[in-house]
Amino acid sequence: MHPSLPATPDYDAWPVTHQITDVSHDARLVTLHWDDGRISRYHSVWLRENAADDSTVNPATRERILDLSTLSAWPEIDNCHIDASGALVVGIAPEAIELRFHPGWLRYHDYDNTIDDRQPLVPVTTWLGGPEQSPVTLEADGWLDTTPDSREEAEVLTPALEAILGRGLVRLRGLPTEPGTLAHIAERIGPIRSTNFGTLFNVKAKHDPDSNAYTSIALPPHVDLPTREYHPGLQLLHCLENSVSGGQAVMLDGFAVAEALREEDPDAFDTLTRVQWRFANTSRNTDYVWHSPMIVLDDRGQLEEVRIADFLRGPLMTNFDEVDAAYRALMALQQRLRQPRFALRFTYAPGDLVIFDNRRLLHARDAFSGDSGHRWLQGCYLERDEIRSRYRIVQRRRREQLVAAAGDELSAPAHAEP
């Protein structure tokens, strides 16, 4: 009987899509040859701390318990081979222990051939607006009644999560207009992020507004809560009532605006990636302040977020000699925010719910007449972490099906020999 494949140091499923055909080693490196010609190298110390045995991982939680610095010496490779299950077996000196590694897990974690482990889960596709554009729109069937964490739920969530991750925006249609429905939708993705505006907030004109959002005036394109160190990664808005004249919703892809600025006015782009603007709320009982460029690039130069909201900026407190250039760049950006080429416009119907990346998309609304009817959106925030986690789980469920199918194959009766 074949030995079974070893455990992995996680709860994930790793289909064995390729076999290891050859293995060699020196004291510090194991080199694997795969059946498709790929060659992968793994460091001895990396293998040691990513083992899945009980000296490395707590079997109850699969969290690491090994502290590498307590070993008597650097882990070195004494011997290695591939066993009958296809697993890599490595003898580690000086502990004189033998560790087994799952080939599917090893293949996925092949850092020798991984260009960038931080690439987006779904490719980012920037977009322009215009009259013929509308958001990716899906029926909301299933969001309220599939079993949490089931395969059916994964199927319902997948196209929505991919639209949000890729285009920054999705619209679900046909939801009930019960207040609080939003929380059930949001929790399909992850826990709601509460703020000083509450857990669920109500966007309607108020008598004593603590934000321009709670008036009937037009709102210019903006992200919410740029005054926070980490402004919310996702915003959800659920339309419960809309019978007013005006108040059309407008959304812009902030990454597309930034790319246009980079192309058309590179000095302004560069200035807006550098100048630390002061974002500040003006409120009677809270005082959030954060400093940030308006266009934030990550350490690889890729667009990470935009922080744009004229009405949530405090006085600029930067290097005196940069102030005129900063304002020139700001105006170059402001002009583009008004250009129709970026604006995706739509009207909320009761039962619509939009989910969008609040660190990428800007949203705006036209003024409406408070006397013409009622307009009531219910909103909440999530973090980007939550959608990434949920999407990885959706991908994991797909891998689990592959592993289960392969197991069925293995356990099917062998072909009768002649």
Place this chain on the structure above:
Amino acid sequence: MHPSLPATPDYDAWPVTHQITDVSHDARLVTLHWDDGRISRYHSVWLRENAADDSTVNPATRERILDLSTLSAWPEIDNCHIDASGALVVGIAPEAIELRFHPGWLRYHDYDNTIDDRQPLVPVTTWLGGPEQSPVTLEADGWLDTTPDSREEAEVLTPALEAILGRGLVRLRGLPTEPGTLAHIAERIGPIRSTNFGTLFNVKAKHDPDSNAYTSIALPPHVDLPTREYHPGLQLLHCLENSVSGGQAVMLDGFAVAEALREEDPDAFDTLTRVQWRFANTSRNTDYVWHSPMIVLDDRGQLEEVRIADFLRGPLMTNFDEVDAAYRALMALQQRLRQPRFALRFTYAPGDLVIFDNRRLLHARDAFSGDSGHRWLQGCYLERDEIRSRYRIVQRRRREQLVAAAGDELSAPAHAEP
């Protein structure tokens, strides 16, 4: 009668500690001379967009409504003077409007003389551990019964907020041991940050643990949730029961550990500020992943956060040629985490509540025997934003008192002239 001082573009209070003695201008700059000799310059465009009049700010919310790029030309200064109230009055061309600026507000927002608007609200003081050390400890009187946002509340909160901002840690004593009390304490600072572990989580040994925290094993020094893009800025732990043998709490100042490493092994320090480790939770239904250095410096080279938790690291997926150096640096760090010089040790008494900066401090606990009694901590998270906002409000209340006192002076009967 004197004209009254103009409004400011916020809800804050700005005591007039100095008078403007002289003013001059060219088209793009106003130059002020103050009664203590300070000279401050303000750009025309900066003054234009930070005005507090109704063309610039929505009077209901004090949020900006001006879009600078809609002006017909760059705002230039046509004339300026100091009026009888002590305010700066600026005539702006080409709009031909006159704007008035509050001298207390101008003095505070003097970016011409501000070295760094991003300096910490309270100076950061790193600390070592050792047997004679204990956390800053305050009686919790008042946290449950002062009026929210009152001057009395500000007095209760101030020393605790200053300890957390400055040393990263405070201990409150003498609270009730009712489950849920924690939420009332936390909300004095700001809204709780929910996670997949819930809003309030219970740290006790569980039968089916989804984290090593929910076992009775020792936990090495770590921060919570380094698997999130923004790991929680504050953690609160409230002791409801503690009758076990063992289970002593240990805390380390991660900034002190980082500084020691920088001094003693600069290569390891440098490596840990650069290598992108993979932080990953291992769970059945969530899959959080984030990449980060273990020691994070901001763009000015100052310590911003540490991300250290061996049991929440996934397989390192970085540049192949950096792997051995990364592990050497990791072990240099791990060795220091075990050194008694950093460890502050204490035993939770029922009714104790600690609040600490989870992006700076590492916490750990000794193993305990589950049979020896009960150990129950209730915990929750907040963001750093919340404590900063709360502390700014405390400072604002102090300024309001100064302004009110000055107002009393002004409204007091004038000295009788001879």
